[in-house]
Amino acid sequence: MKKPIPDIVIGRLPVYLRALQHMMDAGRSVTSSQELGERLGISAAQIRKDLSQFGEFGKQGTGYTIEFLAQQIQAILKIEKVWEIALIGAGDMGNALAAYQGFNQRGFHISKIFDSDPNKIGKQIGDYKVLNIESMESEIKKANIKIAMLAVPASVAQEVTDKLVDAGIKAILNYAPVSINVPEGVRKQYIDPAVHLQRMSYYLK
Amino acid sequence: MKKPIPDIVIGRLPVYLRALQHMMDAGRSVTSSQELGERLGISAAQIRKDLSQFGEFGKQGTGYTIEFLAQQIQAILKIEKVWEIALIGAGDMGNALAAYQGFNQRGFHISKIFDSDPNKIGKQIGDYKVLNIESMESEIKKANIKIAMLAVPASVAQEVTDKLVDAGIKAILNYAPVSINVPEGVRKQYIDPAVHLQRMSYYLK
Incomplete structure (x- = not known):
């Protein structure tokens, strides 16, 4: 049986999602754990570790496609439906x-x-x-x-x-x-x- | 110069404080990082690490005096004044x-x-x-x-x-x-x- 993901990690996903949505609103398409981290006051390593619990969403050196990552987080949080x-x-x-x-x-x-x-x-x-x-x-x-x-x-x-x-x-x-x-x-x-x-x-x- | 404490740590202090105040309201006087952690979905080790950045607030084995810890956090957050x-x-x-x-x-x-x-x-x-x-x-x-x-x-x-x-x-x-x-x-x-x-x-x- 897989170990449940800590609630504190789940709690950070909506914050990542909000930042990604602000970036999309600003017309951005790619970001990095460094940039997200600086915006949110969270270390880049922590963000990478949090996201890695759910899968592989970015490539080393090329960062994250904002829209794709946002969709993945929405699916994890079960908010593709209303x-x-x-x-x-x-x-x-x-x-x-x-x-x-x-x-x-x-x-x-x-x-x-x-x-x-x-x-x-x-x-x-x-x-x-x-x-x-x-x-x-x-x-x-x-x-x-x-x-x-x-x-x-x-x-x-x-x-x-x-x-x-x-x-x-x-x-x-x-x-x-x-x-x-x-x-x-x-x-x-x-x-x-x-x-x-x-x-x-x-x-x- | 001392390294600034990460904002994510500062952000957890009000949550610890609220839990301590709920415990005080319930007439409690002593708690532990384990109990706080279970209430908040945060590991006991994380709580001890967060608090240790500001000083020594509890003793190994005897836990934290709730009122004292709450006062210390209030002082850190600068809310002894209004x-x-x-x-x-x-x-x-x-x-x-x-x-x-x-x-x-x-x-x-x-x-x-x-x-x-x-x-x-x-x-x-x-x-x-x-x-x-x-x-x-x-x-x-x-x-x-x-x-x-x-x-x-x-x-x-x-x-x-x-x-x-x-x-x-x-x-x-x-x-x-x-x-x-x-x-x-x-x-x-x-x-x-x-x-x-x-x-x-x-x-x-």
């Missing part, structure tokens, strides 16, 4: 996410939005009508949605998480500033602006 | 950030909010009155603010970034789904939900 997402919470953050232009072409599409507030249920947000959170489990099961974004108040984040897990959700992106517990087999990630700010404050005088 | 932040953009995302409870006690405080929309300028958002973006440079200079969060439409992100840099901003957290260019000496980070979603889609069937 994943439907359930968004929970139609407050300011939910509205911002519903309007966010960064999901298209990166493998994701918000499919349904839920809230518990009677003043929000039934309201139109862009293309979406806000659904009653009471119907969340049945709607998610019916549509076979596997990914959810959690934009609810911290106080209810765990309760909603438990319901999402019951509904068959396997990956949760949590915007609430609170830790959530999920059972084995369910992935979680946090959107945590403080982590990014702290990474920069280190360098400030 | 950094004032300028928030640019009073749309849905700006409103969500103004209300976000995750900055307090983690080293940051939103000080001023700016927008260019006449319908938003002068409006109250929580404790803040939205200021005219025309006054952004002078207000930021006057208050000596070094960090900005960018929650503006992608189409104006670069233009606003240039003005922020002119105003003396040294660190920008960009929520717009677009790449921004900053001169040397200015840090940037992206809040990019697609990166987090892609890290999880890898594991989905």
Whole structure:
């Protein structure tokens, strides 16, 4: 049996992919582990080692064809298809996410939005009508949605998480500033602006 | 001269700190590089190596005192003091950030909010009155603010970034789904939900 690839390596692939897509947007066609490394603050050796876990994507001395490498990473990350997402919470953050232009072409599409507030249920947000959170489990099961974004108040984040897990959700992106517990087999990630700010404050005088 | 510590190492410190704070919230007082590693999907050896770049924070066999290690990391990241932040953009995302409870006690405080929309300028958002973006440079200079969060439409992100840099901003957290260019000496980070979603889609069937 093959050893599973460490999650920290998986976590770097989307960052490589984003850099490759920025290069493509700028009209570039070839890059190197050195250039990628300099852009990302990661050593070239680390990038080569990470990519070598999945196959041979470049040639010594000629570097990587950006489009090909991007396609390979997309395939590894299973985003050649588009994943439907359930968004929970139609407050300011939910509205911002519903309007966010960064999901298209990166493998994701918000499919349904839920809230518990009677003043929000039934309201139109862009293309979406806000659904009653009471119907969340049945709607998610019916549509076979596997990914959810959690934009609810911290106080209810765990309760909603438990319901999402019951509904068959396997990956949760949590915007609430609170830790959530999920059972084995369910992935979680946090959107945590403080982590990014702290990474920069280190360098400030 | 000491070799600078790689940014990828600096980037892991806030993640260690967040895990330590979750442990403290749960009433814990001692941990180990093994436990931290299992929580975070990072090898224990990597964690010990990262921390050893800054000093001796634990003893072989007895692990780390959580509170002490957290304080040390806070000092390294320069967040024993509170950094004032300028928030640019009073749309849905700006409103969500103004209300976000995750900055307090983690080293940051939103000080001023700016927008260019006449319908938003002068409006109250929580404790803040939205200021005219025309006054952004002078207000930021006057208050000596070094960090900005960018929650503006992608189409104006670069233009606003240039003005922020002119105003003396040294660190920008960009929520717009677009790449921004900053001169040397200015840090940037992206809040990019697609990166987090892609890290999880890898594991989905």
